[in-house]
Amino acid sequence: MECALKDRRVLVVGRGSGIAQAITHAVRTAGAEVVVAGRDRDKLAASYDDPGITAEFLDITDDASIGTFASRVGHLDHVVSTASARARGALPQLQRTDLLLSLNTKLLGPLMLAKHLTPHMGGNGDSSFVLFSGVHAFKAKVGYLGVGITNGAVDFLTRSLAVEVAPIRVNAVSPGVIDTGAWDAMGEDGKRQYFQQVSAANPVGRIGTIDDIAQAAIFAMTNSFMTGVTLKIDGGEPLT
Template sequence: MSVSGKRILVIGGTSGIGLGIAQAATAEGAHVTVASRTPDKVSAATSSLGHGARGQVLDTGDHQQIETFFSEEPPFDHVIVSAASTKVAAVRELPLADALASMNSKFWGAYRVARAARFMDNGSLTLVSGFLSIRPKKGAAIQGAINAALEGLTRGLALEFAPVRVNCVSPGLIMTEMYDSLGNDARRTLFDGAAQRLPAGIVGKPDHIAVQVMAFLNNPYMTGSTVYVDGGGSLV
């Protein structure tokens, strides 16, 4: 049970959770390809990963680009989709166009990849949702709905794609670049407050999510599963 020598594609693998997964897979000896729609991020990520990592400019909103990419690539052993661009606000405050774009990015982006991807025998697909799917938050109904839809898609795909395995990791609050715009003081207040509330007593890091994703890739007896890595956030 090892990804050493396996071909792994991490879509959204140039920052945050995706980059953490790419780093973990590279450390285990996998041949990693990271994909993002931003060329500069792709270049920076492949340079930082080293070890023969490849980069690919890929927009999960462009179905034709995704179809072409997978038709020209040999099948992958494992594909992970962590790419998403969403906006969150109360239903009556979030512009409908932003709500539709959020669903199109995170849910339909993963759906497009699943539809087009080709896998080796004993391969797997891993999606990334979020614990708001089961722990609703006032003002974030759209995010919870998108995450729940991804988890439902995971279960259906696990049946359709068998013996290719399909799983989903559902993170809680994770310290990523997404919060850099808050500024140091606001970010520290956010994370310190969350750590005090969470049963685990800490805020998550991309490494913590990567541990679970690597378990999905390495464990041939896991499919159709959603695992919540949220520090106990779904309980409080």
């Protein structure tokens, strides 16, 4: 994949760690200039020591912030949105505010990014959006109702937006269980047991890595004959 994105300019929205950070490094290795954007610009800037990576402020839940960002960021070739706000919990525990934040961050935020950023992108099929869905869009599980409906909506948005903004391409990545640090709250023993359980059930026999997801994102950006597709990078979890 080295130099597959040579001289391209890529926006990665999200935190300066985990999947977003892995994608940023992969994109740089592939030859692109990267703009990283999120609500904590200083923390983002401190996460990278590379003159080819610049940090910008962006609140994906605020249309004024998106509009201001679009007016100053200039030309972009690819946009990757990894931002999320998970509304986990079984039905009795779900709160409307958490559900709205989940949808606002992972669904409506990327939609409004497309509205404001497409005028700054090329229209020859070499430009794209990469959104993020997730395994629970395709496998219902108690405790993940809010996550599932958000991710399912992103899957539908991917297909609809691919038609709306064509020839700019729109694809999504749908990760399974990935060791990103998101599970650290379970404690070392709890996380290890959970990962062992998922690995034993997955057809591929393991959980995912951030590099698995980063390479899928690169593929989505560089395959110019693919649009409206959700890449299920989940170890086959929905099959079990």
